[in-house]
Amino acid sequence: MILTAATTDLFAFGEERLEELASAHASPFFAYDLAAAGERYRRLRRALPARVRLAYAVKSNPGLPLLETFAAEGAWFDCASAGEVSAVLAAGGTGSGMVVAGPAKSERDLQAALFAGARVQVDGIEDVARLNALHTGDRPLPVSVRVNPASGVSEGATIIGGGGPSAFGVDEEDLEAFVAEAAHHERVRITGLQVFAASNELDAGRLLTNHRTSMVIARRLQELLGRELDLVDLGGGLGVRYAVSEPSLDVRALGAGLGRVLDENPWFTGELLLEPGRWLSAPTGVYCARVVRTKVSRGERFVMLEGGINHLLRPLMTGQSFPTLAVRPGVGVLGGGAFGDLTDLLPTTLAGPLCTSLDRVGTGDLPADLRPGDVVVFGQAGAYAYTQAMTHFLSHPAPDQVWVG
Known part of the structure; x- marks a missing residue:
């Protein structure tokens, strides 16, 4: 057979x-087939524009050999706990290629992110205030803010994305007030955006529609801040099929579409970030x-x-x-x-x-x-x-x- x-x-x-x-x-x-994991990463990397970085979502599978495989390929990592931060460091990853997320970060999570030198994605003014108290560096700490879109996103399955009420992030309609309040915390500087608006999505067109919504929010955030964003994190959502009858995600179409998204937004000079987990592992x-x-x-x-x-x-x-x-x-x-x-x-x-x-x-x-x-x-x-x-x-x-x- x-x-x-x-x-x-x-x-x-x-x-x-x-x-x-x-x-x-x-x-x-x-x-687990580690050779297949490396090839999956290289395949996705080849499909994407150079200005799109890949951060493996550790939550999908934190196995040390898998993390080592992706670290050797040059991947960034998306971590959601102090434990995941430690695992990535043990696998040879670095804080400069790490983002740390979560709707209720503990003191330990924040301390681990700061120790590693990772970028924290803040979910509310509480994260900003705590980081402002914890950060001891000479320069303001760059962070990204997660925004919960008011509209313009769609997904096949609501797991941790979507545009309704959410435990994650700052509601888009509250963004202006958040930026104004965050400005009082001078040891923290918002330089990036994160929007997570899909889970296990198999339609590249739907993902790209959501990403264009993210860029609209990014432009508004940049105008509110009065400075350029260096990173727009488009989240994960790259799906895999679980049945023969389902289509496979066309990653080449996704990559070509992201190239067009960058061309459509010449005001943005930073990098995009994708957080695939399931698709890779x-x-x-x-x-x-x-x-x-x-x-x-x-x-x-x-x-x-x-x-x-x-x-x-x-x-x-x-x-x-x-x-x-x-x-x-x-x-x-x-x-x-x-x-x-x-x-x-x-x-x-x-x-x-x-x-x-x-x-x-x-x-x-x-x-x-x-x-x-x-x-x-x-x-x-x-x-x-x-x-x-x-x-x-x-x-x-x-x-x-x-x-x-």
Whole structure:
């Protein structure tokens, strides 16, 4: 059975390697392809104008080998906690290529950002006031302000973006008052903007529409400040597909469109920043869990696995399943799913070992002859998986992580 061009971005590794991994490692486990991660970064970098920097969103997967891979490629990093700042520094990243965000930054978070020399993205006047008290340098501390747009943004899924009421940032309609109040804190200087207006977006045109809205806000901010902005952070939102039927994000169209955005705004002489996380990390990882048993309950087929929402929480949170296929150790990938023949497949609910009816890790069409000992492989599991899950719930052991160079 041969992996087709239509499915290779759903699962890391080829079919033979998936069978080798499933045979060699105790279930459940995650496996990541570091070479694929480096190539993903280089592919996106080639597609973008030189004035667009890339900051890997550490929240999507903070694994040290992955951070080291991106640091070696010259990536910036988007951090959301003191722990993420420390991880990036341990991986060889530097504060000069780091932004620190979050709607409720602790004193520890701010201290870590200052220690590293990172740029803080302030979410309100409270951040400005605390940084003004903490900063001891001879020059004002440059920061960016996150703005919650009043309108002009759209997204397919509201996770941390959007234009409605938000815990994040300064509402656009309050921006003038914020700038006036921030001016009283002379040890802090606003020199940048951040707008995050999408999550897992697959339409380059929709992303570009949101980015143009961000540039309108940036121009207004620059006029209010009376000085040039050096950085406009357009946030993340670069999406990956979770089903064969979904389109892939056209990163070349995104890059060409960002070039036009820069041309349309000659007043802006600084740099743009993108914060991709999922797009870079998701296709590099798989999650593998062995089948314990199968059953039919009132007409619904269940497959119970050795791992559940204690390892993969995203399907419960979003209602969207990871792509799946089945491997029989010593045999190989079983027919169907994303790989080839669609016969002899049955709709299947995948459940874990936890004593709660919430323990559902998705649905999919899996082979009718699936049996105990087979391994279900979840694709796109390099992002929002291992560290997002309920690892300690019911005290099951944490899954292994296998890093393949």
